[in-house]
Amino acid sequence: MGILNVDNLTLAFNGRPVIDNLSIDFWEGHIHAVVGPNGAGKSTLAAAVMGLSGYREYEGKISFKGESIDELTLDERARRGITLAWQEPARFEGLLISEFIKASAAEKDRRVIEESLDEVGLNPDEYMERVVDRTLSGGERKKVELASILAMKPRVALLDEPDSGIDIESIGRIFDAARTLKEGGTTVIMITHSLAVLNQAEHAFLLCRGQLMDKGSAEEIKKYFEDKCIPCDHKNIPEGAKAGGES
Amino acid sequence: MSAPVNLITNLFDYTEVDPRHLKDPDTAHLVINGSTVLGMQAVPGLDIVTDEIEDGIDIRVRLEPGTIIRKSVHLCFGMLPERGVQKIIMDVDIGAGSRIALQAHCIFPMAVDVKHIMDASINIGEGARYSYFERHVHSPQGGVQVFPRAKVKVGPGAFFKTEFELIKGRVGLIDIDYETECDRESTLDMTARIAGRADDVIKIREGGILRGEYARGVLTSKIAVRDRARAEVHNKLTALAAYARGHVDCKEIVKDEGVATAVPVVEVHHPRAHITHEAAIGSVDHKQLETLMSRGLSEDDASELIINGMLR
Numbered sequence: 001m002g003i004l005n006v007d008n009l010t011l012a013f014n015g016r017p018v019i020d021n022l023s024i025d026f027w028e029g030h031i032h033a034v035v036g037p038n039g040a041g042k043s044t045l046a047a048a049v050m051g052l053s054g055y056r057e058y059e060g061k062i063s064f065k066g067e068s069i070d071e072l073t074l075d076e077r078a079r080r081g082i083t084l085a086w087q088e089p090a091r092f093e094g095l096l097i098s099e100f101i102k103a104s105a106a107e108k109d110r111r112v113i114e115e116s117l118d119e120v121g122l123n124p125d126e127y128m129e130r131v132v133d134r135t136l137s138g139g140e141r142k143k144v145e146l147a148s149i150l151a152m153k154p155r156v157a158l159l160d161e162p163d164s165g166i167d168i169e170s171i172g173r174i175f176d177a178a179r180t181l182k183e184g185g186t187t188v189i190m191i192t193h194s195l196a197v198l199n200q201a202e203h204a205f206l207l208c209r210g211q212l213m214d215k216g217s218a219e220e221i222k223k224y225f226e227d228k229c230i231p232c233d234h235k236n237i238p239e240g241a242k243a244g245g246e247s
Numbered sequence: 248m249s250a251p252v253n254l255i256t257n258l259f260d261y262t263e264v265d266p267r268h269l270k271d272p273d274t275a276h277l278v279i280n281g282s283t284v285l286g287m288q289a290v291p292g293l294d295i296v297t298d299e300i301e302d303g304i305d306i307r308v309r310l311e312p313g314t315i316i317r318k319s320v321h322l323c324f325g326m327l328p329e330r331g332v333q334k335i336i337m338d339v340d341i342g343a344g345s346r347i348a349l350q351a352h353c354i355f356p357m358a359v360d361v362k363h364i365m366d367a368s369i370n371i372g373e374g375a376r377y378s379y380f381e382r383h384v385h386s387p388q389g390g391v392q393v394f395p396r397a398k399v400k401v402g403p404g405a406f407f408k409t410e411f412e413l414i415k416g417r418v419g420l421i422d423i424d425y426e427t428e429c430d431r432e433s434t435l436d437m438t439a440r441i442a443g444r445a446d447d448v449i450k451i452r453e454g455g456i457l458r459g460e461y462a463r464g465v466l467t468s469k470i471a472v473r474d475r476a477r478a479e480v481h482n483k484l485t486a487l488a489a490y491a492r493g494h495v496d497c498k499e500i501v502k503d504e505g506v507a508t509a510v511p512v513v514e515v516h517h518p519r520a521h522i523t524h525e526a527a528i529g530s531v532d533h534k535q536l537e538t539l540m541s542r543g544l545s546e547d548d549a550s551e552l553i554i555n556g557m558l559r
Contacts, residue, residue, distance in 0.1 A: 014528060040463040050541055052537055052541075053533070053537065074540045074541060075540040075541075075543060075544060075545055075546065075549075078540060078541050078542055078544075079543045080545040083541050083542060083543075084541045086534070086538065090532065090535045090537075090538045091535075092535055092553060092556050093556055093557050093559075094555070094556030094557055094558065094559035095552065095553070095555075095556035099552070099556075103542060103544060103552055104539075104542035104543070105538060131556075132439065148542060151541055152543070
Protein backbone atom coordinates (compact mmCIF):
# COMPACT_ATOMS: atom_id res chain seq x y z
CA MET A 1 0.00 0.00 0.00
CA GLY A 2 1.49 3.34 -1.02
CA ILE A 3 0.88 6.77 0.51
CA LEU A 4 -1.24 7.78 -2.49
CA ASN A 5 -3.39 5.28 -4.34
CA VAL A 6 -5.28 5.85 -7.54
CA ASP A 7 -7.82 3.07 -8.12
CA ASN A 8 -9.69 2.58 -11.38
CA LEU A 9 -9.73 6.30 -12.04
CA THR A 10 -11.71 7.43 -15.06
CA LEU A 11 -12.14 11.09 -15.99
CA ALA A 12 -13.86 12.10 -19.19
CA PHE A 13 -14.41 15.43 -20.92
CA ASN A 14 -17.22 15.66 -23.45
CA GLY A 15 -17.62 11.90 -23.28
CA ARG A 16 -13.97 11.23 -24.14
CA PRO A 17 -11.99 9.58 -21.35
CA VAL A 18 -8.77 11.45 -20.66
CA ILE A 19 -7.96 9.11 -17.77
CA ASP A 20 -9.18 5.62 -18.50
CA ASN A 21 -9.54 3.14 -15.64
CA LEU A 22 -6.13 4.03 -14.27
CA SER A 23 -4.65 2.45 -11.15
CA ILE A 24 -1.33 3.58 -9.70
CA ASP A 25 0.26 3.35 -6.24
CA PHE A 26 2.82 5.96 -5.23
CA TRP A 27 5.28 4.95 -2.53
CA GLU A 28 5.96 7.09 0.48
CA GLY A 29 9.21 9.04 0.42
CA HIS A 30 10.12 8.03 -3.14
CA ILE A 31 10.56 10.03 -6.33
CA HIS A 32 8.21 8.96 -9.10
CA ALA A 33 7.85 10.00 -12.70
CA VAL A 34 4.65 9.85 -14.69
CA VAL A 35 5.68 9.95 -18.34
CA GLY A 36 3.94 9.85 -21.65
CA PRO A 37 3.36 11.89 -24.78
CA ASN A 38 1.33 15.10 -24.87
CA GLY A 39 -2.31 14.29 -24.29
CA ALA A 40 -1.59 11.07 -22.38
CA GLY A 41 -3.45 12.39 -19.32
CA LYS A 42 -0.45 13.10 -17.08
CA SER A 43 -1.42 16.63 -16.03
CA THR A 44 -5.06 15.57 -15.78
CA LEU A 45 -4.03 12.89 -13.29
CA ALA A 46 -2.19 15.52 -11.21
CA ALA A 47 -5.20 17.86 -11.34
CA ALA A 48 -7.56 15.08 -10.25
CA VAL A 49 -5.31 14.08 -7.34
CA MET A 50 -5.06 17.72 -6.26
CA GLY A 51 -8.82 18.18 -6.61
CA LEU A 52 -8.75 21.18 -8.94
CA SER A 53 -12.10 22.48 -10.08
CA GLY A 54 -13.23 20.75 -13.25
CA TYR A 55 -11.29 17.61 -12.35
CA ARG A 56 -13.35 16.27 -9.47
CA GLU A 57 -16.13 14.54 -11.39
CA TYR A 58 -14.23 11.29 -11.76
CA GLU A 59 -15.09 7.66 -11.32
CA GLY A 60 -12.89 5.46 -9.18
CA LYS A 61 -11.11 6.37 -6.01
CA ILE A 62 -8.12 8.37 -4.84
CA SER A 63 -6.80 7.55 -1.37
CA PHE A 64 -4.21 9.27 0.77
CA LYS A 65 -2.71 7.30 3.65
CA GLY A 66 -5.39 4.68 3.14
CA GLU A 67 -8.34 7.09 3.34
CA SER A 68 -10.44 8.30 0.44
CA ILE A 69 -9.95 11.97 -0.41
CA ASP A 70 -12.62 11.99 -3.10
CA GLU A 71 -14.95 14.17 -1.04
CA LEU A 72 -12.24 16.58 0.08
CA THR A 73 -11.93 20.01 -1.50
CA LEU A 74 -8.71 21.34 -2.96
CA ASP A 75 -7.64 23.20 0.19
CA GLU A 76 -8.64 20.28 2.41
CA ARG A 77 -6.40 17.99 0.36
CA ALA A 78 -3.60 20.55 0.64
CA ARG A 79 -4.00 20.72 4.40
CA ARG A 80 -3.66 16.93 4.50
CA GLY A 81 -0.26 17.44 2.82
CA ILE A 82 -0.84 17.17 -0.95
CA THR A 83 0.31 19.99 -3.19
CA LEU A 84 0.91 20.79 -6.83
CA ALA A 85 3.48 22.86 -8.69
CA TRP A 86 1.88 24.09 -11.92
CA GLN A 87 3.56 23.67 -15.27
CA GLU A 88 2.91 27.36 -15.88
CA PRO A 89 2.60 28.94 -12.46
CA ALA A 90 0.21 31.82 -11.81
CA ARG A 91 1.50 35.35 -11.42
CA PHE A 92 0.28 37.63 -8.68
CA GLU A 93 0.12 41.39 -9.01
CA GLY A 94 1.63 43.10 -5.98
CA LEU A 95 2.33 39.94 -3.98
CA LEU A 96 5.92 39.75 -2.75
CA ILE A 97 7.86 36.52 -3.17
CA SER A 98 8.44 36.47 0.60
CA GLU A 99 4.67 36.73 1.18
CA PHE A 100 3.90 34.06 -1.38
CA ILE A 101 6.31 31.58 0.16
CA LYS A 102 5.26 32.50 3.70
CA ALA A 103 1.63 31.77 2.82
CA SER A 104 2.67 28.23 1.91
CA ALA A 105 5.26 27.66 4.61
CA ALA A 106 4.76 25.20 7.41
CA GLU A 107 6.87 27.49 9.64
CA LYS A 108 6.25 31.21 9.13
CA ASP A 109 9.88 31.99 9.69
CA ARG A 110 12.03 34.30 7.55
CA ARG A 111 14.87 31.78 7.74
CA VAL A 112 12.66 29.08 6.15
CA ILE A 113 11.75 31.42 3.30
CA GLU A 114 15.38 32.35 2.70
CA GLU A 115 16.52 28.73 2.79
CA SER A 116 13.86 27.64 0.32
CA LEU A 117 14.89 30.37 -2.14
CA ASP A 118 18.51 29.48 -1.69
CA GLU A 119 17.70 25.82 -2.36
CA VAL A 120 16.33 26.62 -5.83
CA GLY A 121 19.21 28.93 -6.66
CA LEU A 122 17.56 32.31 -6.07
CA ASN A 123 19.49 34.75 -3.90
CA PRO A 124 17.14 35.70 -1.03
CA ASP A 125 18.63 39.20 -0.78
CA GLU A 126 17.71 39.78 -4.40
CA TYR A 127 14.36 38.02 -4.56
CA MET A 128 12.54 38.30 -1.20
CA GLU A 129 11.09 41.73 -1.96
CA ARG A 130 10.41 41.17 -5.64
CA VAL A 131 6.85 40.68 -6.80
CA VAL A 132 5.47 37.37 -8.14
CA ASP A 133 4.34 39.08 -11.34
CA ARG A 134 5.38 39.48 -14.95
CA THR A 135 8.71 40.98 -13.98
CA LEU A 136 9.87 37.43 -13.25
CA SER A 137 10.93 35.24 -16.14
CA GLY A 138 9.15 31.92 -16.63
CA GLY A 139 12.12 30.09 -15.16
CA GLU A 140 12.31 32.38 -12.13
CA ARG A 141 8.60 31.91 -11.54
CA LYS A 142 9.00 28.12 -11.67
CA LYS A 143 11.77 28.31 -9.10
CA VAL A 144 9.66 30.48 -6.80
CA GLU A 145 6.87 27.91 -7.11
CA LEU A 146 9.24 25.14 -6.12
CA ALA A 147 10.64 27.24 -3.24
CA SER A 148 7.11 27.65 -1.88
CA ILE A 149 6.64 23.88 -1.99
CA LEU A 150 9.94 23.30 -0.20
CA ALA A 151 8.78 25.71 2.52
CA MET A 152 5.42 23.92 2.76
CA LYS A 153 7.07 20.56 3.51
CA PRO A 154 4.19 18.57 1.98
CA ARG A 155 3.66 14.82 2.23
CA VAL A 156 3.05 14.54 -1.52
CA ALA A 157 4.36 17.03 -4.09
CA LEU A 158 3.05 16.81 -7.64
CA LEU A 159 5.50 18.64 -9.91
CA ASP A 160 4.02 19.24 -13.36
CA GLU A 161 6.80 19.49 -15.96
CA PRO A 162 9.32 20.72 -13.39
CA ASP A 163 12.00 21.42 -16.00
CA SER A 164 9.91 23.38 -18.51
CA GLY A 165 11.20 26.92 -18.95
CA ILE A 166 14.26 26.19 -16.83
CA ASP A 167 17.68 26.90 -18.33
CA ILE A 168 20.20 24.07 -18.55
CA GLU A 169 22.37 25.50 -15.78
CA SER A 170 19.45 25.57 -13.36
CA ILE A 171 17.99 22.14 -14.05
CA GLY A 172 20.39 20.58 -11.56
CA ARG A 173 18.97 22.90 -8.87
CA ILE A 174 15.45 21.71 -9.61
CA PHE A 175 16.53 18.09 -9.31
CA ASP A 176 18.40 18.90 -6.08
CA ALA A 177 15.19 20.43 -4.74
CA ALA A 178 13.27 17.26 -5.61
CA ARG A 179 15.85 15.23 -3.70
CA THR A 180 15.63 17.64 -0.75
CA LEU A 181 11.88 17.06 -0.67
CA LYS A 182 12.44 13.31 -0.69
CA GLU A 183 15.02 13.56 2.09
CA GLY A 184 12.42 15.44 4.14
CA GLY A 185 10.02 12.53 3.67
CA THR A 186 7.97 14.00 0.83
CA THR A 187 6.68 11.69 -1.88
CA VAL A 188 7.57 13.38 -5.18
CA ILE A 189 5.56 12.78 -8.33
CA MET A 190 7.03 14.43 -11.41
CA ILE A 191 4.81 14.77 -14.47
CA THR A 192 7.05 14.85 -17.51
CA HIS A 193 7.88 13.87 -21.05
CA SER A 194 11.52 14.67 -20.47
CA LEU A 195 14.06 11.87 -20.23
CA ALA A 196 16.26 14.13 -18.06
CA VAL A 197 13.46 14.32 -15.48
CA LEU A 198 12.67 10.63 -15.83
CA ASN A 199 16.32 9.89 -14.97
CA GLN A 200 15.81 11.47 -11.53
CA ALA A 201 12.99 9.12 -10.57
CA GLU A 202 13.16 5.83 -8.69
CA HIS A 203 9.86 4.55 -10.07
CA ALA A 204 8.09 5.48 -13.27
CA PHE A 205 4.69 5.03 -14.85
CA LEU A 206 4.08 5.31 -18.56
CA LEU A 207 0.71 6.63 -19.69
CA CYS A 208 -0.83 6.62 -23.13
CA ARG A 209 -4.32 7.99 -23.68
CA GLY A 210 -5.08 7.87 -20.01
CA GLN A 211 -4.11 4.23 -19.64
CA LEU A 212 -1.17 2.72 -17.85
CA MET A 213 1.10 1.15 -20.43
CA ASP A 214 3.96 0.12 -18.19
CA LYS A 215 5.51 0.70 -14.81
CA GLY A 216 8.88 -0.09 -13.32
CA SER A 217 12.22 1.45 -12.59
CA ALA A 218 13.06 4.70 -14.34
CA GLU A 219 15.66 2.82 -16.39
CA GLU A 220 13.10 0.27 -17.62
CA ILE A 221 10.53 2.89 -18.48
CA LYS A 222 13.16 5.07 -20.12
CA LYS A 223 14.06 2.22 -22.45
CA TYR A 224 10.41 1.57 -23.28
CA PHE A 225 9.80 5.30 -23.79
CA GLU A 226 12.82 5.72 -26.06
CA ASP A 227 12.26 2.54 -28.05
CA LYS A 228 8.48 2.56 -28.39
CA CYS A 229 6.94 5.91 -27.51
CA ILE A 230 9.29 8.44 -29.07
CA PRO A 231 9.21 6.81 -32.54
CA CYS A 232 5.54 5.86 -32.20
CA ASP A 233 3.39 6.99 -35.15
CA HIS A 234 0.07 6.45 -33.38
CA LYS A 235 0.56 8.46 -30.15
CA ASN A 236 -2.31 8.26 -27.71
CA ILE A 237 -4.05 5.54 -29.74
CA PRO A 238 -3.17 2.48 -27.73
CA GLU A 239 -6.00 0.35 -29.15
CA GLY A 240 -5.33 -3.29 -28.64
CA ALA A 241 -2.53 -2.57 -26.25
CA LYS A 242 -2.55 -3.98 -22.76
CA ALA A 243 -0.80 -2.66 -19.72
CA GLY A 244 2.83 -3.49 -20.25
CA GLY A 245 2.24 -4.06 -23.95
CA GLU A 246 3.06 -1.90 -26.95
CA SER A 247 1.56 1.56 -27.24
CA MET B 248 0.08 72.69 25.44
CA SER B 249 0.06 69.06 26.51
CA ALA B 250 -3.47 68.49 25.22
CA PRO B 251 -2.56 69.16 21.56
CA VAL B 252 0.60 67.06 21.92
CA ASN B 253 -1.48 64.17 23.24
CA LEU B 254 -4.01 64.62 20.48
CA ILE B 255 -1.26 64.66 17.85
CA THR B 256 0.17 61.46 19.32
CA ASN B 257 -3.31 59.93 19.39
CA LEU B 258 -3.85 60.77 15.73
CA PHE B 259 -0.47 59.47 14.60
CA ASP B 260 -0.99 56.25 16.54
CA TYR B 261 -3.35 55.30 13.70
CA THR B 262 -0.71 55.86 11.01
CA GLU B 263 2.55 54.18 10.13
CA VAL B 264 4.35 57.44 10.95
CA ASP B 265 6.32 57.94 14.14
CA PRO B 266 5.13 61.30 15.58
CA ARG B 267 8.70 61.96 16.70
CA HIS B 268 9.41 62.79 13.05
CA LEU B 269 7.41 65.93 13.65
CA LYS B 270 10.08 67.18 16.04
CA ASP B 271 12.59 67.12 13.22
CA PRO B 272 13.12 70.78 12.26
CA ASP B 273 13.59 69.75 8.62
CA THR B 274 10.20 67.99 8.45
CA ALA B 275 7.34 70.33 7.66
CA HIS B 276 3.93 69.37 8.98
CA LEU B 277 0.41 70.49 9.58
CA VAL B 278 -1.86 68.64 12.01
CA ILE B 279 -5.56 69.38 12.18
CA ASN B 280 -8.24 67.80 14.33
CA GLY B 281 -11.74 68.79 13.27
CA SER B 282 -11.41 72.49 12.61
CA THR B 283 -8.52 73.10 15.01
CA VAL B 284 -4.88 73.37 14.00
CA LEU B 285 -2.93 71.33 16.56
CA GLY B 286 0.49 71.84 15.13
CA MET B 287 2.26 73.35 12.18
CA GLN B 288 5.82 73.72 11.01
CA ALA B 289 7.09 75.11 7.77
CA VAL B 290 10.59 74.90 6.39
CA PRO B 291 12.57 77.43 4.37
CA GLY B 292 10.92 78.05 1.02
CA LEU B 293 7.62 76.51 2.12
CA ASP B 294 4.92 78.76 3.48
CA ILE B 295 1.78 77.36 5.08
CA VAL B 296 -1.01 79.69 6.19
CA THR B 297 -4.22 78.52 7.84
CA ASP B 298 -7.50 80.19 8.70
CA GLU B 299 -10.34 78.64 10.60
CA ILE B 300 -13.61 78.60 8.70
CA GLU B 301 -16.98 77.17 9.61
CA ASP B 302 -16.50 73.41 10.12
CA GLY B 303 -12.98 73.47 8.83
CA ILE B 304 -9.75 75.10 7.80
CA ASP B 305 -8.65 77.17 4.84
CA ILE B 306 -5.06 76.30 3.96
CA ARG B 307 -2.72 78.10 1.61
CA VAL B 308 0.50 76.37 0.67
CA ARG B 309 3.21 78.22 -1.26
CA LEU B 310 6.46 76.64 -2.35
CA GLU B 311 9.04 79.14 -3.56
CA PRO B 312 10.38 78.54 -7.08
CA GLY B 313 13.47 76.35 -7.13
CA THR B 314 12.91 75.02 -3.59
CA ILE B 315 13.68 71.35 -3.07
CA ILE B 316 11.98 69.87 0.00
CA ARG B 317 13.90 66.66 0.61
CA LYS B 318 11.83 65.22 3.44
CA SER B 319 8.16 64.35 3.02
CA VAL B 320 5.76 66.94 4.35
CA HIS B 321 3.16 65.41 6.67
CA LEU B 322 -0.40 66.66 6.61
CA CYS B 323 -2.74 65.15 9.15
CA PHE B 324 -6.46 65.76 8.77
CA GLY B 325 -8.05 64.04 11.72
CA MET B 326 -11.45 63.84 13.24
CA LEU B 327 -11.36 61.93 16.49
CA PRO B 328 -14.99 62.55 17.58
CA GLU B 329 -17.66 60.14 16.40
CA ARG B 330 -19.65 62.84 14.60
CA GLY B 331 -18.95 66.02 12.74
CA VAL B 332 -17.98 67.74 9.54
CA GLN B 333 -14.49 68.66 8.48
CA LYS B 334 -14.07 70.92 5.50
CA ILE B 335 -10.58 71.52 4.15
CA ILE B 336 -10.11 74.20 1.53
CA MET B 337 -6.62 73.97 0.07
CA ASP B 338 -4.94 76.37 -2.29
CA VAL B 339 -1.56 75.07 -3.36
CA ASP B 340 0.95 76.94 -5.46
CA ILE B 341 4.12 75.06 -6.34
CA GLY B 342 6.79 77.34 -7.77
CA ALA B 343 8.67 76.59 -10.98
CA GLY B 344 11.52 74.12 -10.66
CA SER B 345 10.63 73.16 -7.10
CA ARG B 346 10.04 69.73 -5.65
CA ILE B 347 7.82 68.49 -2.82
CA ALA B 348 6.17 65.26 -1.65
CA LEU B 349 3.25 65.40 0.75
CA GLN B 350 1.87 62.56 2.82
CA ALA B 351 -1.70 63.27 3.88
CA HIS B 352 -3.01 61.16 6.74
CA CYS B 353 -6.80 61.36 6.92
CA ILE B 354 -7.79 59.79 10.21
CA PHE B 355 -11.38 59.12 11.28
CA PRO B 356 -11.00 56.08 13.53
CA MET B 357 -14.13 56.52 15.68
CA ALA B 358 -16.43 57.83 13.00
CA VAL B 359 -20.10 57.06 13.29
CA ASP B 360 -21.27 60.01 11.24
CA VAL B 361 -18.32 62.02 9.94
CA LYS B 362 -18.14 63.98 6.71
CA HIS B 363 -14.73 65.01 5.36
CA ILE B 364 -14.72 67.40 2.44
CA MET B 365 -11.49 68.37 0.70
CA ASP B 366 -11.65 71.05 -1.92
CA ALA B 367 -8.25 71.68 -3.42
CA SER B 368 -6.90 73.93 -6.09
CA ILE B 369 -3.36 73.02 -7.10
CA ASN B 370 -1.10 74.87 -9.47
CA ILE B 371 2.22 73.21 -10.31
CA GLY B 372 4.73 75.53 -11.94
CA GLU B 373 7.00 74.81 -14.88
CA GLY B 374 9.37 71.92 -14.27
CA ALA B 375 8.17 71.39 -10.69
CA ARG B 376 7.45 68.00 -9.12
CA TYR B 377 4.49 67.54 -6.77
CA SER B 378 3.52 64.21 -5.19
CA TYR B 379 0.55 63.75 -2.90
CA PHE B 380 0.02 60.44 -1.11
CA GLU B 381 -3.32 60.34 0.69
CA ARG B 382 -3.77 57.52 3.19
CA HIS B 383 -7.02 57.05 5.05
CA VAL B 384 -7.83 55.42 8.36
CA HIS B 385 -11.55 54.97 8.88
CA SER B 386 -13.63 53.47 11.64
CA PRO B 387 -14.48 49.76 11.45
CA GLN B 388 -18.18 50.57 11.05
CA GLY B 389 -17.55 52.83 8.05
CA GLY B 390 -19.42 55.86 9.35
CA VAL B 391 -17.45 58.19 7.11
CA GLN B 392 -18.28 60.14 4.01
CA VAL B 393 -15.23 61.42 2.18
CA PHE B 394 -15.37 63.90 -0.70
CA PRO B 395 -11.91 64.66 -2.10
CA ARG B 396 -12.18 67.26 -4.85
CA ALA B 397 -9.28 68.78 -6.71
CA LYS B 398 -8.63 70.94 -9.73
CA VAL B 399 -5.04 70.66 -10.80
CA LYS B 400 -2.98 72.54 -13.36
CA VAL B 401 0.28 70.89 -14.27
CA GLY B 402 2.66 73.36 -15.86
CA PRO B 403 5.08 72.77 -18.74
CA GLY B 404 7.49 69.93 -17.96
CA ALA B 405 5.98 69.54 -14.49
CA PHE B 406 5.15 66.29 -12.71
CA PHE B 407 2.03 65.50 -10.70
CA LYS B 408 1.53 62.21 -8.91
CA THR B 409 -1.22 61.27 -6.50
CA GLU B 410 -2.09 58.06 -4.70
CA PHE B 411 -5.21 57.43 -2.65
CA GLU B 412 -5.35 54.47 -0.28
CA LEU B 413 -7.59 53.29 2.52
CA ILE B 414 -5.23 51.47 4.87
CA LYS B 415 -7.54 50.69 7.79
CA GLY B 416 -11.25 50.50 8.48
CA ARG B 417 -14.24 50.55 6.19
CA VAL B 418 -14.85 52.87 3.28
CA GLY B 419 -18.31 54.18 4.17
CA LEU B 420 -18.58 56.52 1.20
CA ILE B 421 -15.58 57.69 -0.79
CA ASP B 422 -16.42 60.03 -3.63
CA ILE B 423 -13.30 61.23 -5.46
CA ASP B 424 -13.49 63.91 -8.13
CA TYR B 425 -10.22 65.15 -9.64
CA GLU B 426 -9.80 67.27 -12.75
CA THR B 427 -6.35 67.81 -14.13
CA GLU B 428 -5.00 69.83 -17.03
CA CYS B 429 -1.54 69.12 -18.29
CA ASP B 430 0.67 71.50 -20.23
CA ARG B 431 3.36 70.48 -22.71
CA GLU B 432 5.84 67.77 -21.66
CA SER B 433 4.19 67.40 -18.28
CA THR B 434 3.34 64.15 -16.52
CA LEU B 435 0.19 63.13 -14.69
CA ASP B 436 -0.02 59.91 -12.66
CA MET B 437 -3.12 59.30 -10.51
CA THR B 438 -3.77 56.04 -8.64
CA ALA B 439 -6.59 54.98 -6.31
CA ARG B 440 -6.56 51.71 -4.39
CA ILE B 441 -9.64 50.97 -2.33
CA ALA B 442 -11.36 47.85 -1.00
CA GLY B 443 -15.02 48.08 -0.02
CA ARG B 444 -17.16 45.70 2.00
CA ALA B 445 -20.60 45.55 3.63
CA ASP B 446 -22.61 48.41 2.07
CA ASP B 447 -19.65 50.67 1.25
CA VAL B 448 -19.84 52.93 -1.78
CA ILE B 449 -16.81 53.94 -3.86
CA LYS B 450 -17.11 56.58 -6.55
CA ILE B 451 -14.16 57.76 -8.58
CA ARG B 452 -14.22 60.40 -11.29
CA GLU B 453 -10.79 61.29 -12.51
CA GLY B 454 -10.26 63.42 -15.54
CA GLY B 455 -7.04 64.36 -17.27
CA ILE B 456 -6.73 66.74 -20.18
CA LEU B 457 -3.41 66.55 -21.97
CA ARG B 458 -3.34 70.02 -23.51
CA GLY B 459 0.27 70.32 -24.46
CA GLU B 460 2.48 68.39 -26.85
CA TYR B 461 4.29 65.43 -25.33
CA ALA B 462 2.12 65.55 -22.20
CA ARG B 463 1.70 62.14 -20.62
CA GLY B 464 -0.97 60.81 -18.31
CA VAL B 465 -1.90 57.59 -16.51
CA LEU B 466 -5.10 57.09 -14.53
CA THR B 467 -5.11 53.89 -12.49
CA SER B 468 -7.89 52.51 -10.31
CA LYS B 469 -7.64 49.26 -8.38
CA ILE B 470 -10.81 48.41 -6.55
CA ALA B 471 -12.20 45.40 -4.72
CA VAL B 472 -15.82 45.09 -3.60
CA ARG B 473 -17.20 42.41 -1.31
CA ASP B 474 -20.52 41.75 0.43
CA ARG B 475 -22.91 44.37 -1.00
CA ALA B 476 -20.35 47.09 -1.67
CA ARG B 477 -20.58 49.12 -4.86
CA ALA B 478 -17.94 50.84 -6.94
CA GLU B 479 -18.26 53.21 -9.87
CA VAL B 480 -15.18 54.35 -11.73
CA HIS B 481 -15.45 56.99 -14.44
CA ASN B 482 -11.99 57.91 -15.64
CA LYS B 483 -11.44 60.03 -18.69
CA LEU B 484 -8.26 61.02 -20.46
CA THR B 485 -8.37 63.57 -23.27
CA ALA B 486 -5.49 64.32 -25.61
CA LEU B 487 -5.59 67.64 -27.41
CA ALA B 488 -2.05 67.95 -28.73
CA ALA B 489 0.45 66.07 -30.84
CA TYR B 490 2.51 63.34 -29.18
CA ALA B 491 0.38 63.35 -26.06
CA ARG B 492 0.40 59.85 -24.62
CA GLY B 493 -1.82 58.30 -22.02
CA HIS B 494 -3.40 55.23 -20.51
CA VAL B 495 -6.51 54.60 -18.42
CA ASP B 496 -6.34 51.42 -16.37
CA CYS B 497 -9.11 50.10 -14.18
CA LYS B 498 -9.03 46.78 -12.40
CA GLU B 499 -11.88 45.73 -10.14
CA ILE B 500 -12.38 42.49 -8.25
CA VAL B 501 -15.92 41.58 -7.33
CA LYS B 502 -16.93 39.09 -4.65
CA ASP B 503 -20.22 38.06 -3.05
CA GLU B 504 -22.96 40.52 -4.03
CA GLY B 505 -20.60 43.39 -4.76
CA VAL B 506 -21.23 45.46 -7.87
CA ALA B 507 -18.56 47.25 -9.88
CA THR B 508 -18.82 49.60 -12.81
CA ALA B 509 -15.89 50.87 -14.85
CA VAL B 510 -16.23 53.47 -17.57
CA PRO B 511 -12.85 54.33 -19.02
CA VAL B 512 -13.20 57.08 -21.60
CA VAL B 513 -10.47 58.15 -23.96
CA GLU B 514 -10.83 61.10 -26.27
CA VAL B 515 -8.22 62.08 -28.82
CA HIS B 516 -8.29 65.35 -30.77
CA HIS B 517 -5.01 65.06 -32.60
CA PRO B 518 -3.89 62.41 -35.07
CA ARG B 519 -0.43 62.23 -33.52
CA ALA B 520 -1.72 61.65 -29.99
CA HIS B 521 -2.23 58.18 -28.58
CA ILE B 522 -4.35 57.07 -25.63
CA THR B 523 -5.12 53.51 -24.57
CA HIS B 524 -7.42 52.05 -21.98
CA GLU B 525 -7.94 48.78 -20.17
CA ALA B 526 -10.71 47.75 -17.83
CA ALA B 527 -10.99 44.38 -16.17
CA ILE B 528 -13.77 43.48 -13.78
CA GLY B 529 -14.23 40.03 -12.45
CA SER B 530 -13.83 37.60 -9.66
CA VAL B 531 -10.50 36.69 -8.17
CA ASP B 532 -8.34 34.97 -10.78
CA HIS B 533 -9.08 31.26 -10.63
CA LYS B 534 -5.54 30.02 -11.17
CA GLN B 535 -4.17 32.36 -8.51
CA LEU B 536 -6.86 31.18 -6.12
CA GLU B 537 -6.22 27.49 -6.76
CA THR B 538 -2.47 27.96 -6.47
CA LEU B 539 -2.80 29.38 -2.97
CA MET B 540 -5.48 26.86 -2.01
CA SER B 541 -3.16 24.07 -3.12
CA ARG B 542 -0.80 25.35 -0.42
CA GLY B 543 -3.51 24.94 2.19
CA LEU B 544 -5.07 28.42 2.32
CA SER B 545 -8.84 28.61 2.58
CA GLU B 546 -10.66 30.31 -0.29
CA ASP B 547 -11.27 33.40 1.86
CA ASP B 548 -7.64 33.68 2.98
CA ALA B 549 -6.40 33.13 -0.57
CA SER B 550 -8.78 35.81 -1.90
CA GLU B 551 -7.64 38.24 0.79
CA LEU B 552 -3.99 37.76 -0.12
CA ILE B 553 -4.68 38.21 -3.83
CA ILE B 554 -6.78 41.33 -3.29
CA ASN B 555 -4.24 42.87 -0.92
CA GLY B 556 -1.55 42.32 -3.52
CA MET B 557 -3.67 43.80 -6.29
CA LEU B 558 -4.39 46.90 -4.19
CA ARG B 559 -0.71 47.72 -3.74
